[in-house]
Amino acid sequence: MDHLTKLENKSIHILREAYANFKDLGMLWSIGKDSTVLVHLARKAFLGHVPFPLVHIDTNYKIPEMIAHRNNYAKEWNLDMIYGQNIEALAAKNTFPDGRCSRLECCKLLKTEALQVTLNGTGPRFRLNHETGGYELEKNPTAFTGIIVGVRSDEEGSRSKERYFSPRNQKNDWNIGEQPPEFWNQYKTDFARDTHVRVHPLLDWTELDLWEYIQRENIPMVSLYFDQGEGKRYRSLGCGPCTQPVESSATTVEEIVEELRTGKFSNVAERSGRAQDQEDGGGLEELRKAGYM
Amino acid sequence: MMNNNLDENQLSVIESQQSNMNIVIVGHVDHGKSTIIGRLLADTGSLPEGKLEQVKETCRKNAKPFEYAFLLDALKDEQSQGITIDSARVFFKTQERKYIIIDAPGHIEFLKNMVTGAARAEVALLVIDAKEGVKENSKRHGYLLSMLGIKQVVVLINKMDLVDYSKERYEEILAEYKAFLSEIDVEAESFIPISGFKGENVASGSDKMPWYSGMTVLEKLDGLKNIEDIKNQAFRMPVQGIYKFTAGGDDRRIVAGTIDTGKVKVGHEMVFYPSGKKSKVKSIERFNAPKTDEDVSGSATGFTLEDQIYITRGELACIIGERQPEVSTQIKTKLFWLGKEDLNNTRDYYLKMGTQKVKAALEEVITVLDASTLTKTERQYVQRHEVAEVIFKLEKAIAFDKAENSTETSRFVLVDNYEISGGGIIVDNLENEELWLNEKNNERNIRWSENAVTRKERAGRFVQRPTMVVISGEKGINKKEIASYIERGLFTEGRNVYYMDTESVFSEADAEVKEGNAMENREKQFKEFAKASNFLLDSGNIVIATINEIEEKDINIINTMVSSENIKLVWIGNVKDDHLPIHIHVEGNEKREMIYQKVKKLMIDTKIIFQPEAI
Numbered sequence: 078m079d080h081l082t083k084l085e086n087k088s089i090h091i092l093r094e095a096y097a098n099f100k101d102l103g104m105l106w107s108i109g110k111d112s113t114v115l116v117h118l119a120r121k122a123f124l125g126h127v128p129f130p131l132v133h134i135d136t137n138y139k140i141p142e143m144i145a146h147r148n149n150y151a152k153e154w155n156l157d158m159i160y161g162q163n164i165e166a167l168a169a170k171n172t173f174p175d176g177r178c179s180r181l182e183c184c185k186l187l188k189t190e191a192l193q194v195t196l197n198g199t200g201p202r203f204r205l206n207h208e209t210g211g212y213e214l215e216k217n218p219t220a221f222t223g224i225i226v227g228v229r230s231d232e233e234g235s236r237s238k239e240r241y242f243s244p245r246n247q248k249n250d251w252n253i254g255e256q257p258p259e260f261w262n263q264y265k266t267d268f269a270r271d272t273h274v275r276v277h278p279l280l281d282w283t284e285l286d287l288w289e290y291i292q293r294e295n296i297p298m299v300s301l302y303f304d305q306g307e308g309k310r311y312r313s314l315g316c317g318p319c320t321q322p323v324e325s326s327a328t329t330v331e332e333i334v335e336e337l338r339t340g341k342f343s344n345v346a347e348r349s350g351r352a353q354d355q356e357d358g359g360g361l362e363e364l365r366k367a368g369y370m
Numbered sequence: 371m372m373n374n375n376l377d378e379n380q381l382s383v384i385e386s387q388q389s390n391m392n393i394v395i396v397g398h399v400d401h402g403k404s405t406i407i408g409r410l411l412a413d414t415g416s417l418p419e420g421k422l423e424q425v426k427e428t429c430r431k432n433a434k435p436f437e438y439a440f441l442l443d444a445l446k447d448e449q450s451q452g453i454t455i456d457s458a459r460v461f462f463k464t465q466e467r468k469y470i471i472i473d474a475p476g477h478i479e480f481l482k483n484m485v486t487g488a489a490r491a492e493v494a495l496l497v498i499d500a501k502e503g504v505k506e507n508s509k510r511h512g513y514l515l516s517m518l519g520i521k522q523v524v525v526l527i528n529k530m531d532l533v534d535y536s537k538e539r540y541e542e543i544l545a546e547y548k549a550f551l552s553e554i555d556v557e558a559e560s561f562i563p564i565s566g567f568k569g570e571n572v573a574s575g576s577d578k579m580p581w582y583s584g585m586t587v588l589e590k591l592d593g594l595k596n597i598e599d600i601k602n603q604a605f606r607m608p609v610q611g612i613y614k615f616t617a618g619g620d621d622r623r624i625v626a627g628t629i630d631t632g633k634v635k636v637g638h639e640m641v642f643y644p645s646g647k648k649s650k651v652k653s654i655e656r657f658n659a660p661k662t663d664e665d666v667s668g669s670a671t672g673f674t675l676e677d678q679i680y681i682t683r684g685e686l687a688c689i690i691g692e693r694q695p696e697v698s699t700q701i702k703t704k705l706f707w708l709g710k711e712d713l714n715n716t717r718d719y720y721l722k723m724g725t726q727k728v729k730a731a732l733e734e735v736i737t738v739l740d741a742s743t744l745t746k747t748e749r750q751y752v753q754r755h756e757v758a759e760v761i762f763k764l765e766k767a768i769a770f771d772k773a774e775n776s777t778e779t780s781r782f783v784l785v786d787n788y789e790i791s792g793g794g795i796i797v798d799n800l801e802n803e804e805l806w807l808n809e810k811n812n813e814r815n816i817r818w819s820e821n822a823v824t825r826k827e828r829a830g831r832f833v834q835r836p837t838m839v840v841i842s843g844e845k846g847i848n849k850k851e852i853a854s855y856i857e858r859g860l861f862t863e864g865r866n867v868y869y870m871d872t873e874s875v876f877s878e879a880d881a882e883v884k885e886g887n888a889m890e891n892r893e894k895q896f897k898e899f900a901k902a903s904n905f906l907l908d909s910g911n912i913v914i915a916t917i918n919e920i921e922e923k924d925i926n927i928i929n930t931m932v933s934s935e936n937i938k939l940v941w942i943g944n945v946k947d948d949h950l951p952i953h954i955h956v957e958g959n960e961k962r963e964m965i966y967q968k969v970k971k972l973m974i975d976t977k978i979i980f981q982p983e984a985i
Contacts, residue, residue, distance in 0.1 A: 080390045080468075089628075089670035094610065120657055124655050124656075231461055257789060258793075259489070260486055260488075260489030260793055262628075263783040263790060294658055
């Protein structure tokens with residue numbers, strides 16, 4: 078069995094375990110390459126269906142192509158699509174682009190806090206109505222007990238410490254020193270009230286694995302990953318103001334695979350285009366402990 | 371609409387892939403694991419650009435000597451405490467293949483993290499400090515690796531620079547550790563003398579140790595084989611779920627799961643344990659992949675069945691004709707305990723195995739073993755970080771294989787109050803009464819399916835459904851005479867019918883055995899009777915049986931072995947127990963012709979025999 082197939086099987090197994098064990102299960106879809114592969118793996122695991130809602134945290138500063146891509150595929154693949162936002166922070170213009178706070182503070186408000194209230198059901202959630210094609214405010218949203226996330230252990234140090242099934246407390250805190258053991262396909266699926274579990278089916282994948290898989294499976298990706306004629310493309314997608322494209326003329330998946338395998342990016346960290354990672358040595362770890370993806 | 375095939379271009383991607391290998395590196399704290407990894411990364415050119423320089427610069431600024439270990443400890447708390455808390459993953463590659471190194475913490479406090487890391491690996495590098503020698507974790511880790519089922523272990527004798535590259539010291543440690551490994555049935559691939567700090571025998575050879583002619587760590591790794599997929603064992607697939615998604619007119623009912631061992635083909639007869647239900651594989655289902663008629667171990671697969679049998683998550687799918695699994699509610703296990711609380715018999719645990727999850731109670735601790743010294747203690751609880759041999763009693767039967775027969779399907783974990791607190795392997799099936807019935811129950815289901823002629827076909831040929839008519843009631847009424855009359859009547863009408871006179875057999879047995887044993891004897895008799903009648907039913911007969919004062923527990927035994935819809939109970943005379951599932955109740959003085967007519971009517975009404983057309 079080849080490497081990609083092994084990775085695929087393992088991820089599908091984890092997705093199915095999550096589906097069997099959590100009553101209120103959701104999957105985060107950031108529209109980036111990782112979580113888009115995750116959506117594809119879910120369709121494989123459930124034979125063409127995705128039997129749980131996909132949740133997007135919309136900071137309002139996502140690059141417009143990403144939202145268009147999300148909406149198109151949500152409709153085409155018949156996905157139960159939800160998005161959540163920190164409406165208060167946005168209304169108060171308490172953001173980095175508005176000049177009111179630092180990048181990390183902005184991430185905390187628009188991503189971490191928005192995520193927290195979206196997951197526990199206390200914040201507003203908007204659900205795609207497939208008949209009208211529009212989003213509607215969800216009535217009586219319930220808390221998710223399990224949430225599937227596309228983090229990979231090769232992304233950066235704190236992610237390399239993750240479990241496939243990682244418990245978080247009510248405040249989304251992650252206790253790195255006290256993680257549950259995992260062995261022989263057995264994961265933490267039992268948990269006390271008011272806690273939830275983050276499920277990480279892509280933990281073993283590398284960036285190169287991911288692109289090779291995208292190539293093998295023909296998974297459509299948002300156009301921002303490819304050079305549109307200006308010699309630049311995004312390697313990692315985030316909010317417009319804080320994510321910079323890299324110099325690259327790759328226009329196809331094949332070219333990206335080459336770039337990562339033997340080409341110019343085979344030795345350059347993926348998140349080098351993300352400004353918030355550079356602000357402070359341990360900043361990302363602190364963010365992740367508090368619930369950042 | 372659900373499948374689109376891979377094209378040539380996509381297939382070429384698959385072929386160009388290098389193989390991957392997961393390695394875990396374990397050992398006592400401070401024996402140099404992180405240094406060895408740092409060295410492997412640096413010497414194979416696997417670090418991100420500028421990373422080495424950056425770490426060296428940080429060291430210079432903080433006026434501390436550079437160590438390769440600093441490359442690894444990405445987390446702040448780790449750097450401040452100087453220990454590896456959790457299993458970090460590090461990627462590096464050689465010409466031969468890509469590697470993922472799982473850095474498992476050596477500190478005893480984090481043994482559960484070490485286990486987690488090690489369980490993800492196919493090869494283990496076990497590090498021993500040449501100066502300090504074999505320490506408690508060197509042994510404990512060795513023991514856990516063997517329990518986790520890691521077959522390829524390479525021992526690295528590190529810090530040779532601190533013992534003047536002494537051949538004698540190397541041989542001393544080699545002999546001591548080899549002796550330990552042989553006690554736990556592990557054979558190391560090799561013992562390599564190295565210095566992670568100086569880079570001797572890690573990625574390149576060493577002129578400091580001319581007496582060593584073996585391979586470097588990297589050569590050894592590149593030379594190891596990837597574990598082959600386990601295709602040749604009996605098929606085992608824990609059922610993860612039964613999927614029926616009706617959206618878009620999809621009416622497939624798919625049994626989903628990951629194949630642990632063996633392979634499956636369309637047309638295979640499948641049996642599910644512990645229920646014993648069976649059906650044939652109709653199709654193998656995939657999404658965005660070429661259509662296939664077979665699937666092998668390691669695959670997260672899905673298939674449809676020819677019959678709509680009711681099964682749920684937790685069953686173990688097996689194939690008829692291959693070695694069958696064990697089914698039991700009482701198991702003997704070997705386990706390691708990671709829980710903060712002792713394992714004892716005052717509380718219930720959950721045992722998780724494959725996709726089965728059952729309540730489990732500790733029944734007996736046979737022996738507790740200190741994994742670092744291999745000394746045994748006898749007491750009825752197991753403490754954190756101990757290894758023990760124990761017996762569990764389970765609330766429901768589970769299906770499994772003994773460890774000697776299969777690594778994959780003999781492994782379980784224990785959950786104590788939401789936490790996975792231990793893991794182990796099942797070494798034996800301790801037979802008990804319930805098990806006896808369960809095995810027979812399965813045997814029954816399987817035998818029916820193994821016959822070339824099915825029950826349904828026989829029913830069609832004989833125009834009757836196999837059924838057991840139990841004639842019971844007060845002692846002293848001549849049930850034998852009534853039964854013979856019914857047998858004759860049905861036979862005359864062209865039915866296949868057989869009368870079993872168990873009344874006299876049972877009462878004789880009762881008379882022979884004095885008090886005390888009588889009950890046990892009767893139970894044994896019932897099992898024998900149920901077994902025999904099963905064959906008769908299986909061959910399509912209507913079985914008439916006479917049993918004196920049948921009781922609820924007797925009926926339960928028969929029910930377990932003969933499907934309950936196939937049993938009709940006729941009671942004659944006074945009823946003592948109104949819980950009995952009586953179909954026909956007649957007085958003790960009723961004429962046998964009348965009783966025969968009532969039995970015949972019941973059989974017609976319940977479609978056991980068919981009403982002849984009115985003339």
